[in-house]
Amino acid sequence: MKKSVVVAAMLAILLIAQSCVLSSKRAAPDSTEIPTFLPATLMPTRTLTPIPPPTQPVPPNTPDCTNILSYISDLTYPDGSQVAAGSLVSKEWLVDNSGTCNWGEGYSFQLIAGDELGLTTEQPLVNSKAGNQAVVKLDFTAPRDPGNYRSEWQAFSPDGYPFGDSLYLEIVVQ
Numbered sequence: 001m002k003k004s005v006v007v008a009a010m011l012a013i014l015l016i017a018q019s020c021v022l023s024s025k026r027a028a029p030d031s032t033e034i035p036t037f038l039p040a041t042l043m044p045t046r047t048l049t050p051i052p053p054p055t056q057p058v059p060p061n062t063p064d065c066t067n068i069l070s071y072i073s074d075l076t077y078p079d080g081s082q083v084a085a086g087s088l089v090s091k092e093w094l095v096d097n098s099g100t101c102n103w104g105e106g107y108s109f110q111l112i113a114g115d116e117l118g119l120t121t122e123q124p125l126v127n128s129k130a131g132n133q134a135v136v137k138l139d140f141t142a143p144r145d146p147g148n149y150r151s152e153w154q155a156f157s158p159d160g161y162p163f164g165d166s167l168y169l170e171i172v173v174q
Contacts, residue, residue: 006104007092008111011099011105018109021162023163024034030122032145041065041135050068056083058137061159065099065100065102065130066081066100066101067099067101067103067155067157067161067164067165068097068098068099068163069096069097069098069099069155069159069161069162069163069165069169070087070095070096070162070164070165071093071095071165072093072094072095072096072133073093073094074091074092074093074094074108075093075094075135076090076091076092077089077091077169077171079170080134080170080171080172081107081170081171081172082171082172082173083142083171083172083173083174084142084173084174085140085142085143085144085145085173085174086141086142086143086144087141088140089117089139089140089141089142089169090138090139090140090172091137091138091139091140092135092136092137092148093135093136093137093167094132094134094135095131095133095135095136095164095165096132097129097130097131097132097133097134098129098131099128099130099163099164100130101119101143101157102127102128102129102130103125103126103128103155104127105126105158106156106157106158107125107156107158108121108122108123108124108125108155108156109122109123109124109125109138109143109153109154109155109159109167110123110152110154110156110162111151111157112125112153113150113151113152113166113168113169114149114150114151114152114156115143115149115150116151117141117142117143117149117151117169118140118141119134119139119142119151123153124136125155125156127172134142136152136167138169140169140171142171142173143173144173146174148170148172148173149169149170149171149172149173150167150169151168151169152158152167152168153166153167153168154156154157154166169170
């Protein structure tokens with residue numbers, strides 16, 4: 001009896017396997033089931049009209065940020081300070097970068113009026129992130145001749161535009 005159960009089970013497995021094989025075979029589709037080939041439809045293209053170049057000069061590009069230097073206070077050498085002839089005068093100003101640009105490479109501090117007092121007319125501007133305070137420092141040399149001296153400086157952006165409050169040193173050489 002056990003043999004007959006095993007044989008019956010094997011026959012059942014063979015029948016199931018045979019029906020799987022048979023069901024995977026398909027009959028050829030009739031002509032109504034074959035999809036018709038449709039070529040791709042081209043979309044109409046838009047013709048762009050070229051814009052003529054402007055006849056007036058275009059101002060240089062400006063960044064999306066705004067440069068502003070706001071004077072807060074003198075930290076050293078108040079206006080009218082008396083100094084010895086030929087002495088080092090290390091002037092410091094507290095300023096606020098109240099614009100939206102970060103000051104970095106290419107920003108400068110340039111002499112706009114008065115005496116150079118031992119400096120070249122262009123100095124790098126201190127690096128400062130927008131919204132922060134910074135200390136601007138220049139190391140001047142007092143002249144050898146007695147008298148009143150003033151040196152006025154302005155911040156410049158990398159593209160050469162002045163911005164913000166000007167800063168100055170006023171000294172009296174004895």
